[in-house]
Amino acid sequence: MKILGIAVLMSVAMWAHSEEPELSIDGAVEMNIIANQMVNASIGVDSTASQAVGAIESGDLSGEIEIGIEASQDVNAAIGDGACADQQIGTIGKKSSC
Secondary structure (H helix, E strand, O other), X not given: OHHHHHHHHHHHHHHHHHOOOOOEEEOOEEEEEEEEOXXXXXXXXXXXXXXXXXXXXXXXXXXXXXXXXXXXXXXXXXXXXXXXXXXXEOOEOOXXXX
């Protein structure tokens, strides 16, 4: 009986720990992003590379949102069979496609 009780408590604790709180941003948000000469590369068979700079990938946004982006000479490359490279700079609501 003790083992069953411990197993139930452990499963409840693991379930409670696995739930992530939902991101919520309320009010004025200003992000100014400078991304110069960044490299995101995936080289080799079935390799993946994902790079996110100033990205808000999920959650609820409300209020005034302003994003200023300066990006120059950035490289995103995938080389190889099944390779995937995904680079996001100043995005809202998009997750990696790799």
